[in-house]
Amino acid sequence: MIFNDFDPKEDKIFRVIDNEGKVINKNLMPDLDDETVIQAYKHMLFFRAADEMAVSYQRQGRMYTYPPCIGHEAIHAAAGMIIRDQDWLAPAFREVGIMLLKGVTMKEIFLYYMGNEEGSNFKKANHVLPISISIGSQYLHATGIGYSVKHQRKDEIVFTSIGDGGTSEGDFSEALNFAGLWKVPVIYTIQNNQYAISVPVRNQTNAVNLAIKSYGFGIPGVKVDGNDFFAMYATYKEATEYARAGKGAVLIEALTYRKGAHTTSDDPTKYRTKEEELEWAKTDPMIRLKKYMDNKGIWKENEEELIEKYKLEVDKQFEEAENMAPYKLEDVFNYMYVDMPDDLKRQKTDYEQFLTWKESKK
Amino acid sequence: MEGEQKMSVMTIVQAINNALDIMLEEDKTVVVFGEDAGVEGGVFRVTEGLQKKHGVERVFDTPIAESAIVGTGLGMALSGLRPVVELQFDGFSYPGFNQIISNVSRMNNRSRGMYKAPMVIRFPYGGGINALEHHSESPEALYSHIPGLKVVVPSTPHDAKGLMIAAIESNDPVIFMEPKRIYRAIKQEVSDDKFSIPLGKAKVLNEGTDVTVVAFGTMIRECQKALVMTKEAGISVELIDLRTIYPIDKETIVNSIKKTSKLVIVAEAPTSFSVGGELMAIANEEAFLYLEAPPKRVMGFDTIVPLAKGEPLYMITPERIFYEIERTVKF
Ligand SMILES: Cc1ncc(C[n+]2csc(CCOP(=O)(O)OP(=O)(O)O)c2C)c(N)n1
Numbered sequence: 164m165i166f167n168d169f170d171p172k173e174d175k176i177f178r179v180i181d182n183e184g185k186v187i188n189k190n191l192m193p194d195l196d197d198e199t200v201i202q203a204y205k206h207m208l209f210f211r212a213a214d215e216m217a218v219s220y221q222r223q224g225r226m227y228t229y230p231p232c233i234g235h236e237a238i239h240a241a242a243g244m245i246i247r248d249q250d251w252l253a254p255a256f257r258e259v260g261i262m263l264l265k266g267v268t269m270k271e272i273f274l275y276y277m278g279n280e281e282g283s284n285f286k287k288a289n290h291v292l293p294i295s296i297s298i299g300s301q302y303l304h305a306t307g308i309g310y311s312v313k314h315q316r317k318d319e320i321v322f323t324s325i326g327d328g329g330t331s332e333g334d335f336s337e338a339l340n341f342a343g344l345w346k347v348p349v350i351y352t353i354q355n356n357q358y359a360i361s362v363p364v365r366n367q368t369n370a371v372n373l374a375i376k377s378y379g380f381g382i383p384g385v386k387v388d389g390n391d392f393f394a395m396y397a398t399y400k401e402a403t404e405y406a407r408a409g410k411g412a413v414l415i416e417a418l419t420y421r422k423g424a425h426t427t428s429d430d431p432t433k434y435r436t437k438e439e440e441l442e443w444a445k446t447d448p449m450i451r452l453k454k455y456m457d458n459k460g461i462w463k464e465n466e467e468e469l470i471e472k473y474k475l476e477v478d479k480q481f482e483e484a485e486n487m488a489p490y491k492l493e494d495v496f497n498y499m500y501v502d503m504p505d506d507l508k509r510q511k512t513d514y515e516q517f518l519t520w521k522e523s524k525k
Numbered sequence: 526m527e528g529e530q531k532m533s534v535m536t537i538v539q540a541i542n543n544a545l546d547i548m549l550e551e552d553k554t555v556v557v558f559g560e561d562a563g564v565e566g567g568v569f570r571v572t573e574g575l576q577k578k579h580g581v582e583r584v585f586d587t588p589i590a591e592s593a594i595v596g597t598g599l600g601m602a603l604s605g606l607r608p609v610v611e612l613q614f615d616g617f618s619y620p621g622f623n624q625i626i627s628n629v630s631r632m633n634n635r636s637r638g639m640y641k642a643p644m645v646i647r648f649p650y651g652g653g654i655n656a657l658e659h660h661s662e663s664p665e666a667l668y669s670h671i672p673g674l675k676v677v678v679p680s681t682p683h684d685a686k687g688l689m690i691a692a693i694e695s696n697d698p699v700i701f702m703e704p705k706r707i708y709r710a711i712k713q714e715v716s717d718d719k720f721s722i723p724l725g726k727a728k729v730l731n732e733g734t735d736v737t738v739v740a741f742g743t744m745i746r747e748c749q750k751a752l753v754m755t756k757e758a759g760i761s762v763e764l765i766d767l768r769t770i771y772p773i774d775k776e777t778i779v780n781s782i783k784k785t786s787k788l789v790i791v792a793e794a795p796t797s798f799s800v801g802g803e804l805m806a807i808a809n810e811e812a813f814l815y816l817e818a819p820p821k822r823v824m825g826f827d828t829i830v831p832l833a834k835g836e837p838l839y840m841i842t843p844e845r846i847f848y849e850i851e852r853t854v855k856f
């Protein structure tokens with residue numbers, strides 16, 4: 164079992180392919196046909212294209228602050244390909260890939276970052292919570308959902324994720340402690356991309372790694388190369404089987420690198436070096452998977468054309484988001500309560516009177 | 526003396542930075558920390574350069590854990606240091622809320638004065654910057670409701686500096702809310718020297734006779750824009766900047782209401798159970814017989830501050846302030 168063989172106490176890391184795409188752990192290589200591998204790479208291509216587009220729309224002033232996911236593609240693809248329709252996702256904010264595979268659309272993502280709450284109303288995605296901006300909260304919600312689905316004997320499990328920085332929040336520890344106690348079917352991922360905005364992991368904790376924290380809560384934990392699609396896939400596969408068998412929760416530390424800025428309003432040159440970025444660039448999840456496919460000779464597509472096609476698709480969704488009906492006054496009020504208090508209705512009416520006055524002045 | 530003062534043009538960000546710098550220099554017990562507050566100098570650069578100058582033991586980054594930032598800050602305050610802790614945004618003061626209201630605010634009382642909590646908890650507050658959720662909140666009423674805390678909200682670079690210095694020197698814990706929307710929007714000549722502005726003192730920014738308008742922080746600028754319109758309309762407005770929410774300067778407020786007989790309150794937090802409500806209570810308790818119109822709150826809806834697309838509907842504009850002032854005066 165991956166979770167036993169790669170003990171975080173010994174700071175072991177689970178990896179299947181190296182930076183050259185060569186399989187270095189045949190025993191634990193997941194049994195995937197070529198078609199699935201190609202599909203995984205296509206997903207990752209789409210994620211990266213969408214991400215690049217998002218950053219450029221932001222630069223053009225067509226949407227607001229956006230946290231790029233570039234570098235996280237292998238984690239998102241692996242989790243997204245394994246999570247089922249009935250399973251739950253309680254996402255952090257750097258999760259676009261897995262959200263897309265769960266049925267969220269780029270249009271919704273764009274709407275959200277254009278500043279429209281409608282972008283958290285995932286019309287076609289089953290069991291996906293709105294992203295959690297308040298760091299750590301989502302881990303607790305996942306634990307609660309885990310309790311709930313277990314209690315109701317449902318064939319559902321829960322995925323949630325947090326950044327390295329988020330592991331310092333009390334919510335992180337509290338959620339995992341409950342999870343261990345209740346043996347909930349929840350897969351907790353830490354997307355360790357080395358930074359919490361400007362603060363590197365070494366200045367966040369004295370622990371040798373983040374997976375080791377699982378020991379304190381009595382749940383299995385493992386540190387995985389998060390830029391290795393196969394390692395992530397194998398880990399999620401084992402984790403989901405464990406959870407579905409009623410054995411409880413697991414903690415996965417997925418090691419990656421935030422290739423982009425923290426958000427579009429951040430400047431990483433203030434706190435990290437080019438050399439470091441170049442060193443991590445060698446581990447890029449997409450380059451590695453591509454090399455694996457090339458070694459095997461299974462990639463026959465025209466990559467440039469595919470990217471162009473994806474970008475067109477993304478752009479179409481962006482335009483749909485941009486052409487959404489204007490935000491109305493009732494959109495501010497309507498969802499505050501299921502049963503709107505009278506006073507709130509009155510506040511809306513008062514404001515409408517002001518608007519009438521304003522019109523009359525024109 | 527006045528004439529010899531060296532002045533520099535500063536934004537609110539620079540003025541607070543300057544206040545922290547002066548206090549770090551002068552008082553070796555001052556420490557400054559928070560998420561990204563060290564190397565990067567904070568996401569708004571308020572603490573920029575301070576770590577380089579005063580060292581990593583006095584100005585530093587913390588892990589992301591607001592409860593720990595406040596709680597460890599309290600421990601330091603109880604044992605000889607004067608921490609100035611940064612919480613990255615208004616909405617992220619809430620994970621630290623329990624430490625603030627259950628411990629920071631109570632230690633002096635709990636220990637019958639044996640343990641004081643001389644600390645400043647600072648964070649940017651307010652909307653109007655097209656931000657994500659939790660980045661646009663105005664929680665001044667929450668904190669002012671807690672016995673044991675002082676709550677400060679500056680509206681200009683000069684006040685920000687003087688109030689920050691007073692807050693650090695205060696032996697009571699201070700919540701220091703910084704108007705992020707005008708962090709860099711206002712530039713003003715500020716003395717380079719150390720000076721402080723007493724906590725608990727409001728400031729009359731404009732004298733007038735028809736109506737008293739009370740505001741603070743970001744809304745001062747919006748009120749000043751509205752005053753251009755009221756002037757045109759021939760309405761004489763007395764504008765008061767609270768500067769400190771708690772302790773509230775009843776004297777200045779009540780004297781003004783007695784003079785104008787009308788009260789309008791401007792703030793961006795939700796209307797109900799707010800500082801606006803408190804001001805109306807003060808008007809009733811202390812100047813009831815002088816009132817000639819119902820006091821009016823020009824405040825936010827009782828809703829979450831909408832994301833960017835809906836935010837303009839929520840934010841208080843000079844036009845809306847003018848509209849309510851005019852209605853109150855014409856009552
Ligand atoms: C409770 C809380 N505190 C502070 C913040 C501000 N903040 C936003 S992102 C971030 C850093 C997050 O780092 P990490 O958890 O490693 O996630 P990453 O951004 O690297 O994906 C911080 C401090 C927040 N969103 N929520």
Ligand SMILES: [Mg+2]
Nearest residue numbers: 326327358359
């Ligand atoms: Mg991180």
